[in-house]
Ligand SMILES: *[C@@H]1O[C@H](CO)[C@@H](O)[C@H](O)[C@H]1NC(C)=O
Ligand SMILES: *[C@@H]1O[C@H](CO)[C@@H](O)[C@H](O)[C@H]1NC(C)=O
């Protein structure tokens with residue numbers, strides 16, 4: 001292993017995804033915006049099936065001077081059944097199986113609004129229960145030599161230098177995140193515990209406050225040293241098990257609810273100008289604000305690489321895709337010019 005992969009004088013970003021193009025946009029946009037690309041390392045984690053493609057892509061197009069390390073989940077010795085007993089339970093739980101392996105497309109109607117169709121499909125996507133998505137809760141173990149990492153989702157674009165985030169005083173907190181319960185945008189920024197949990201359930205109402213502010217994944221600064229002194233992973237596992245025991249009535253699927261619980265008391269709120277949410281479900285977005293924000297996040301169904309992405313928000317993403325590249329040309333992925341020609 002290259003020593004700089006665990007050199008804490010570098011800025012370490014972690015991204016876990018099975019989408020090569022999305023990963024390349026995250027990496028390219030980060031390198032382009034960085035004031036210190038030569039001190040930047042990206043750790044990409046992907047599944048076994050995507051590993052060869054992901055690895056080849058970044059071997060062909062290294063974002064030098066930044067460093068990219070690509071690993072498949074099968075390459076981490078730590079990821080064993082013993083260490084993550086709950087995930088297997090989730091994937092084999094009868095209610096989960098019924099939900100995901102049942103009638104996949106029943107109730108979806110191709111002649112529906114494409115956005116609704118996509119959202120129904122995505123709601124059933126096994127992505128929400130996949131290991132790749134839950135991996136973020138194992139960062140201290142997956143990167144035992146690192147003190148601090150920034151964890152990124154694959155549906156974001158980085159537009160400003162993130163270097164200042166490395167100097168934030170975490171004040172003993174573990175997770176630097178944007179809170180989502182206040183802000184000008186009354187739809188995107190109105191998330192409390194009651195948004196995510198079933199407060200009709202006694203286990204929830206006895207343990208949590210419905211008014212507690214939620215925070216977002218997408219761009220999080222994790223102090224792994226502080227994290228290693230906590231029981232965050234155990235609490236996460238405990239509540240996953242509770243939800244399984246309750247037949248998944250405590251919260252719907254997703255990795256955020258158990259994390260909201262596990263990171264309670266360990267959140268350092270960061271300024272919302274670092275991370276703008278909702279570009280994948282909010283059509284009426286203030287474009288000036290989009291331009292100004294350091295990280296824009298296409299959370300929601302309307303991903304910028306899909307036909308259903310919002311046309312006025314796609315250029316912020318497509319500008320980091322190299323349409324002269326042969327692979328990309330042959331894939332016909334949302335080439336803005338081609339799209340215009342098709343319409344003409
Ligand atoms: C699908 O939608 C079309 C148009 O709205 C409607 O005519 C049709 O009955 C729907 N099919 C089903 C199976 O719901
Ligand atoms: C959980 O749901 C299954 C069917 O989905 C049902 O057979 C079982 O009785 C439920 N268990 C509890 C404890 O409610």
Ligand SMILES: *[C@@H]1O[C@H](CO)[C@@H](O)[C@H](O)[C@H]1NC(C)=O
Nearest residue numbers: 198199200201202248249250
């Ligand atoms: C919420 O919890 C109550 C009480 O256990 C249960 O009856 C209800 O079905 C749950 N709601 C959901 C959406 O799971």
Ligand SMILES: *[C@@H]1O[C@H](CO)[C@@H](O)[C@H](O)[C@H]1NC(C)=O
Nearest residue numbers: 061321322323324325326327
């Ligand atoms: C885009 O791809 C072409 C063909 O692979 C390459 O020559 C060019 O340098 C790339 N441009 C950028 C900005 O990476």
